[in-house]
Amino acid sequence: MTDDTVTWNRLAGLLPETEAQEVEDCWAIGEQEAGLGLLVSGILGHQVPISQTVKAQISVLAETWGEREALTRQLLQCQDDGTPRLVRLIEGDGSTVPEAAGEDGQDLAGLVLVPWIACTRSGRVLMRAHAREGWGGLSYLARYYVITAPDRATVLQLFPAGFARPAFATLLRLAH
Numbered sequence: 001m002t003d004d005t006v007t008w009n010r011l012a013g014l015l016p017e018t019e020a021q022e023v024e025d026c027w028a029i030g031e032q033e034a035g036l037g038l039l040v041s042g043i044l045g046h047q048v049p050i051s052q053t054v055k056a057q058i059s060v061l062a063e064t065w066g067e068r069e070a071l072t073r074q075l076l077q078c079q080d081d082g083t084p085r086l087v088r089l090i091e092g093d094g095s096t097v098p099e100a101a102g103e104d105g106q107d108l109a110g111l112v113l114v115p116w117i118a119c120t121r122s123g124r125v126l127m128r129a130h131a132r133e134g135w136g137g138l139s140y141l142a143r144y145y146v147i148t149a150p151d152r153a154t155v156l157q158l159f160p161a162g163f164a165r166p167a168f169a170t171l172l173r174l175a176h
Helices: 001-010 017-028 032-045 054-064 068-077 165-174
Strands: 086-087 111-119 125-130 142-148 154-160
Touching: 001 017, 001 032, 001 054, 001 086, 017 032, 032 054, 032 068, 054 068, 054 086, 054 111, 054 165, 086 125, 086 165, 111 142, 125 165, 142 165
Parallel strands: none
Antiparallel strands: 086 111, 111 125, 125 142, 142 154
């Protein structure tokens, strides 16, 4: 079993057995998008309390499968289980950072950093870097994932598009 499958099945296990099986089946047949919707709606519907870290993990999976925008509002409504927060989902707080520079001179000029997941211990923030489209909105897909210093303007680590999970894993590792 891959780590992704283990994570998926562990998250599915938050639900009652029948619904958990449906979510697991979605993974098995390649319908991750549908499975994520079932997972989040099941957590909400059964009022399953989950930790902020689990919310963030689900958000990262949703980002990976193109469902983050569709599921964020519901995910933020999920009941908190009260465990100490290592990270917290800050999606949708309305803030952006218009430009930032990395310590190695990596310039992200022209991209907008959108705060996504914050480390409660270090203050570091995992952000998505988006291009501004000609019509004024932000690109649907992130160009990069960045971990910033607490000031949110200094990029500490840069990850290419498609590396949401490794970026999140690094944020978690840095929190310990």
